[in-house]
Amino acid sequence: MDSISSPASLTARPVLNFTSAEVTEAMNRSFEEYFVPLVFTPETFERRFRSENLDAAASRLWFRDGELIGLTLLARRGYTCRVAAMGLVREARGQGYGRPMLQAAIDEATARGDRAMLLEVFQANEPARKLYERLGFRNERELFTFQRAPTAGVPGGMLTELDPLDVARLVAREGSADLPWMFAAESLAAAAAPARAFHLEDKAYVILRPEPTRTLLLTVLVRPAHRRQGWGRRLLQAVEAAYPGPSLTISMVTPGPGYDFLTAAGWELVPLPLFEMVRPLGA
Structure with missing residues (x-):
């Protein structure tokens, strides 16, 4: 057309x-x-x-x-x-x-x-939300952003670099089944330089992208056998030590374990939450 x-x-x-x-x-x-x-x-x-x-x-x-x-x-x-x-x-x-x-x-x-159309909208953008609702979209879930200003002297483990595609494949096998579109395994599979991926002792993994005003963490994954043992916190500390410049940012965090983990780790909640909205299509 x-x-x-x-x-x-x-x-x-x-x-x-x-x-x-x-x-x-x-x-x-x-x-x-x-x-x-x-x-x-x-x-x-x-x-x-x-x-x-x-x-x-x-x-x-x-x-x-x-x-x-x-x-x-x-x-x-x-x-x-x-x-x-x-x-x-x-x-x-x-x-x-x-x-x-x-x-x-x-x-x-x-x-x-x-069969379905989805979008994200800032909760504060009321005119846009009302338009989407009038056209049949309904709130599916809230999405949150966290950030942390790196602190000098934070102890960090030794990060080892690897191919971001390898981490994307791990996320597909071992990550959450319903990640937001931008950070699903399908999106992560396209990550390439300047994005970089690291692991901490083959137990915890991260893909991140340095940007002028922030370092965006695209995914954080701890292997199932090593969860609830502090590896996620150690990984974030290692990233903080390796990237001491602009704030670290993690976007589109869903309510649940990831949200609770970042809160407990001392990350700051950014006061601009999103709604993920979905509209069924067709029959």
Whole structure:
């Protein structure tokens, strides 16, 4: 499909029709003054969304009278699709464009046989949450972010580097079965430099990505035979010792053991929780 038309003289064109630089510019414009800063280069955009299985044929840039008003980025795995990003440029916000944009994505997903659509939204973003609810999305679970400022002199064990793909395979075999999309084993399998992976005595594993303002931990895994023996805490201490610069961050933590572990380990809860929302599609 080359383009689709919607009410209010809107036209959408597949991301496939644009260069990486053009899509990145559209993304940055659509997320200006957002809850958290989102600024990409073509390289960081590709790195982020490649791992999420972005479908460039199903994703759209939206226009009104030839002028960009926003975008919808769709990721797909099996029968499930995910709104990886949806945003409007500043001058187009508050004019009711979000509903036809998202409804078009829902209609197309249903037509191609997808069975569920999911997305994440900040709990504080009430206008977006209400729109999603009106279009049939329901809260599935809360997702939390933790951070920790590295402390000088923290004792750390000896980290040994390994291929991130090996850790992704371990997560697939031994990790939680229902991890959030961005940190599921399928996403972790695409991790490559500058992401790095380490293990601590073959008992605890981490994949992390150093960034200018933070070090993002993509996954933390302790082998089943070594859980509840302090290996997770020792691993985090070793990471803290090895990366003493910007804050360490772990995103999209679900309620339960991981949440409790980070709280007990002294990590700070960031006051910007998300809802993961799901909408059934089709019959």
